[in-house]
Amino acid sequence: MTSTTRVRFAPSPTGALHIGGAHTALFNWLWARRNGGSFVLRIEDTDLVRSTAEFEMTILQGLRWLGLDWDEGPDVDGDHGPYRQSERRDIYLEHAMKLVSSGQAYREGEAVIFSVPRGKMVAFDDVVYGHIEMASDTLKDIVLIKSDGFPTYNYAVVVDDHTMEISHVVRGEDHISNTPKQILLYEALGWEVPTFAHLPMILGKDKKKLSKRHGATSVYEYRDMGYHPDALFNYFALLGWNPGDEREIFTREEAVEMFDLARVTRKAAVFDMDKLNFVNQAHIARISPLERARHTVPFWKETGLDPDSRTEEWLAEVLDLLEGRGQTFRELAEYTDYFLSFEPVKKRYTADDIDEERREILKSFFSTMLSLSSWKPEELEVMAKGWCDEKGVRLKDVAMPLRWALTGRKVSPGIFHVAVFLGRDEVRSRLSHYGLV
RNA sequence: GGUCCCAUCGUCUAGUGGCCCAGGACACAGCCCUUUCAAGGCUGCGACACGGGUUCGAAUCCCGUUGGGACCGCCA
Numbered sequence: 059m060t061s062t063t064r065v066r067f068a069p070s071p072t073g074a075l076h077i078g079g080a081h082t083a084l085f086n087w088l089w090a091r092r093n094g095g096s097f098v099l100r101i102e103d104t105d106l107v108r109s110t111a112e113f114e115m116t117i118l119q120g121l122r123w124l125g126l127d128w129d130e131g132p133d134v135d136g137d138h139g140p141y142r143q144s145e146r147r148d149i150y151l152e153h154a155m156k157l158v159s160s161g162q163a164y165r166e167g168e169a170v171i172f173s174v175p176r177g178k179m180v181a182f183d184d185v186v187y188g189h190i191e192m193a194s195d196t197l198k199d200i201v202l203i204k205s206d207g208f209p210t211y212n213y214a215v216v217v218d219d220h221t222m223e224i225s226h227v228v229r230g231e232d233h234i235s236n237t238p239k240q241i242l243l244y245e246a247l248g249w250e251v252p253t254f255a256h257l258p259m260i261l262g263k264d265k266k267k268l269s270k271r272h273g274a275t276s277v278y279e280y281r282d283m284g285y286h287p288d289a290l291f292n293y294f295a296l297l298g299w300n301p302g303d304e305r306e307i308f309t310r311e312e313a314v315e316m317f318d319l320a321r322v323t324r325k326a327a328v329f330d331m332d333k334l335n336f337v338n339q340a341h342i343a344r345i346s347p348l349e350r351a352r353h354t355v356p357f358w359k360e361t362g363l364d365p366d367s368r369t370e371e372w373l374a375e376v377l378d379l380l381e382g383r384g385q386t387f388r389e390l391a392e393y394t395d396y397f398l399s400f401e402p403v404k405k406r407y408t409a410d411d412i413d414e415e416r417r418e419i420l421k422s423f424f425s426t427m428l429s430l431s432s433w434k435p436e437e438l439e440v441m442a443k444g445w446c447d448e449k450g451v452r453l454k455d456v457a458m459p460l461r462w463a464l465t466g467r468k469v470s471p472g473i474f475h476v477a478v479f480l481g482r483d484e485v486r487s488r489l490s491h492y493g494l495v
Numbered sequence: 496g497g498u499c500c501c502a503u504c505g506u507c508u509a510g511u512g513g514c515c516c517a518g519g520a521c522a523c524a525g526c527c528c529u530u531u532c533a534a535g536g537c538u539g540c541g542a543c544a545c546g547g548g549u550u551c552g553a554a555u556c557c558c559g560u561u562g563g564g565a566c567c568g569c570c571a
Contacts, residue, residue, distance in 0.1 A: 070571050105570055169569055187500070196498050196567085204569035211571045235499055235566035258501085265563070293507095296520095300508060304519050323508075326564065330506050333521045343534085382534035393532095442530080457530035469532035 063095025070102040071113035074276035075120030088317040099131030101142040104208040138222040150209040170203040180238040185255035192238040258298040259326040284386030289341040335385040347374035357391035396465045406466030409492040438474040
């Protein structure tokens, strides 16, 4: 019937967009884009008590942030709407009544219940898990319409996937056990059964289902921790799938090109922050300096700094000095605070580790340094090495005090690069604050 | 309890009977580089859950055991 690929992501708006949901949405999106098909977004809001419009909105925003765009959905017109289950009640009722009149379902109270046929073997071939079968005798009758007039999940999903002409049902492995029930419903309704592809679950470090106990579970938390959406996308794609070669860092477009449902793995995967950090660092290294700066701005602001008083080019240059240091935008902001202001340096460092004897040596070195004719990193380094040789001092004995005075930290990029970028006047001013010049 | 699914380094995985006394990546350790920390380069540590089969040959196929997980709601 449907020759084109149509997949869907069907979240229920009872919470933020969680990692598991984002992972499922991602694989659906990948499959749709890979095949030039459609990605449909459907809101499963039949749980009156827990569903809210706010959650629906955050889920949509979360998907957008991740770069997962949909072709049809509650906010995008299509030929298969409406896209909220709460707006499709007449459709569910209509088909349920057909089952009642054909004797395959019965009423009990206000509800409509499907009688599961006895002695049947229900089987399907899952793209990921292979052949699965289950005896219908192990199933209880299935509630179709609840007493409140709303459909149940297992019923609504069948009606929707059929009427929306979904070709591939791609969802979490926790739905494998529901699949035979749904197939029975497809058959009773006389509908063609779609192709199923179940995805492995994502677990926490302790191999238990991911929950709040494992820390951040909503995609927004990752955004706020300083992860790039492309990196999260890349990392999610690697959970339960791999391209077949040894590439691990790739763009959205590259993933679309390489993706194949047939290569999805079956084992539940543990969400590993260390690997995510590595992937994020790799993406930060790949994006342009300007984009890096734009992503870091909110984090500078968060620590009370004022990046708006600088040009984007200047900010990008600052970040460039980091040369790979930092795994998140939050760290990038942290590691460069001293470029934007001397205040954080003063808070971190007081110079009370320097005794008088040491201070005299340093003053001598810094005055030579500040009077250098050329203010370039290489020149500063050559001068410093020469000076140290002559005085019988180790380079680190002058480089570290300089680092402390300029950055307030024991680690930083090459300190002569920092000094040059800060400028001779600013360096003199910071050194003089500590009485070192 | 019933049904279903899963099982390769700590983690993500490659592997579909011989190319595997198992390859890559993260993490970890060491070395190189070096003014610190990163980055980068090199090296190392480290796994086929167990027991039976089938086969000339098994991580790969079959059976069982053990261990995980999911579902069994008028939740989704």
